[in-house]
Amino acid sequence: MGTIHDYTDGTVLEDIAKALHVFRKNDGSLANTDIGQRMLGNIKKFEPVIITMDQAMDSIHNASSVAIGERVCRTLHPDSVFTESVFLDELAEEMIQKGVATPCTADEAKQTLSKYSKHPLIISKVSGKHQEICRTHPPECVYWIAEKKGLTCLARIKAENQSLPAGTQ
Numbered sequence: 001m002g003t004i005h006d007y008t009d010g011t012v013l014e015d016i017a018k019a020l021h022v023f024r025k026n027d028g029s030l031a032n033t034d035i036g037q038r039m040l041g042n043i044k045k046f047e048p049v050i051i052t053m054d055q056a057m058d059s060i061h062n063a064s065s066v067a068i069g070e071r072v073c074r075t076l077h078p079d080s081v082f083t084e085s086v087f088l089d090e091l092a093e094e095m096i097q098k099g100v101a102t103p104c105t106a107d108e109a110k111q112t113l114s115k116y117s118k119h120p121l122i123i124s125k126v127s128g129k130h131q132e133i134c135r136t137h138p139p140e141c142v143y144w145i146a147e148k149k150g151l152t153c154l155a156r157i158k159a160e161n162q163s164l165p166a167g168t169q
């Protein structure tokens with residue numbers, strides 16, 4: 001998985017850029033290719049889960065710190081649609097320290113995420129727990145592009161009021 005340090009020193013951005021490069025230079029499905037399986041392994045380390053707003057709010061209410069910031073990958077696509085992410089716990093603290101996120105209350109986090117309701121919510125594991133809730137922009141999101149390339153990486157929680165799977169928080 002990525003670490004908090006990867007988020008603050010730019011490594012995560014380099015990794016996203018490399019993954020997008022591979023996706024764009026290979027037409028068609030990568031499902032049965034060695035490179036596809038390697039990429040899937042790397043992406044799955046983030047244990048990304050598609051969540052509802054209620055599930056996002058559960059994670060936000062349980063967090064020791066909460067912060068709002070531009071979604072991380074938008075730096076690579078500055079002309080793309082603007083959406084924001086909510087960072088939790090230690091990731092929130094480090095992103096605030098770095099100056100790329102602003103501390104907020106749970107209500108402010110909810111208001112922010114509500115602004116981009118057409119953008120799917122995905123929570124990702126960073127440094128061992130789910131700490132990044134992104135209002136994703138599917139045309140430029142590694143997870144959504146991986147899925148289009150036949151690399152199924154996104155977990156889906158069916159029940160509206162179901163919590164994240166045990167051990168994933």
Ligand code: SF4
Pocket residue numbers: 016071072073074122134135136137138140141142143
């Ligand atoms: S849109 Fe996808 S790749 Fe970009 S920061 Fe959000 S989860 Fe990561």
